[in-house]
Amino acid sequence: MRWAGRGRHQRPGRLRGDVISVSETAEEVLVESHGEVRVITLNRPDARNPASTTMLFRLTELARELADDKTVRVVVLTGAGKAFSAGGDFKHFVATATDPAVARATLDNGREFVQAMLDLPIPVIAAVNGAAVGFGATLAALSDIVLMADAAFIAEPHVNVGLVLGDGISVTWPFLVALNKAKELVYTGDRIYAADAVACGLANRVVPSADLMTEALALAERIARQPRSALEGSKAILNMYPKAVLSTVLESMLVRQYDQITGPDHGRIAQELIAKAGARK
Known part of the structure; x- marks a missing residue:
């Protein structure tokens, strides 16, 4: 069942003084109901679910909407196809690199997204089905429980492209892993595969790819049976x-x-990078 709830937070047609436009017809983020569980799917599988402008702003709205929806007890977050989210969308990357207004709007939304995810009273389970790079790593870090497919990996490569570490990474990784391990991963941008991610604290457990969503939903349904007030208070x-x-x-x-x-x-x-992309056309 497709979920269409909005809560009190209505989707704006424009954000940040007409800097960012959000398409009403976009299906880059899907939400499906499984009883009291909502499955959020990043839905750009052909491009490995990169974080586009539309996706970034929609996820902030969605976190707020879910916080208002008392019929939801647990959220499962995953990616369509073979990737969880393999980083940033190239068009969005170009826009932020060449237009300071877009850069500012994106950073402001980043602040709001991190706040909304941390304010979300219900548990979020990340079912990391493949590459979780950059924004994908942030999504996993802001989740409460992380299940990783056996071939999945996490990487935080912002430094590699001349940026400081990502917003959600900055406020979560030092609590999840030893600080020197967080520094190594941030400074190098190296991939950390599922088993090592579990060993260092970035994930809870490794699951065979074929069983990932089954196990994530089973865990979500188990948690959904817990007393709501105790669960939300603990989170x-x-x-x-x-x-x-x-x-x-x-x-x-x-x-x-x-x-x-x-x-x-x-x-x-x-x-x-823009020149290389142009040369390949």
């Missing part, structure tokens, strides 16, 4: 740790990210 307490650093760590990250986006390192790398 609120545990999320006080990352929320305590939003006004310091996240705000510093956003300021530095804007400086990087508009600075020479990212500008040079972005132009090189």
Whole structure:
């Protein structure tokens, strides 16, 4: 069953003073009902579910809508096809690299998305079915429980393209893994595969690819049977740790990210990537 609830947060036609347009007909994010469980699917499988402008803003709205919907007890987040989310959409990358207004709007939405995910009272299970890169890594990090397919991996390559680490990564990874391990992954952009992700704390367990959604839904249904008030209260307490650093760590990250986006390192790398893409056409 496709879910169409909106709650009090209505989807705007335009955001940030007409900088970003969200298509009403886009199906980049699918939401399906399984009783009291909602399955959110990133739905650009041909491109490995990259984070487009539409997707980024829609997910912020969706987190708020789910918080308002008292019929939902647990969320399962996954990707269509072979990837969870393999990073940023190239058109969005070009827009943020070449238009400071788009960059600012994107960063503002990033702040709102992290806040909305941490405020979401119901548990979120990430069923990481493949590559979780950049924004995909952030989605996993902001989830409460992470199940990874045996061939899946996580990577945070922002530094590789002249940017500081991502917004959700900045406020979660230091609580999930040893700080020196977080630094290694951020500084290198290296992939960390499922078994190693579990070993270091970025994921809960490895699941055979064919069984991933079955196990994620079974876990979601089990958690959904728990007393709502106790579950939501426990999540609120545990999320006080990352929320305590939003006004310091996240705000510093956003300021530095804007400086990087508009600075020479990212500008040079972005132009090189844009030129390569043009040469391949």
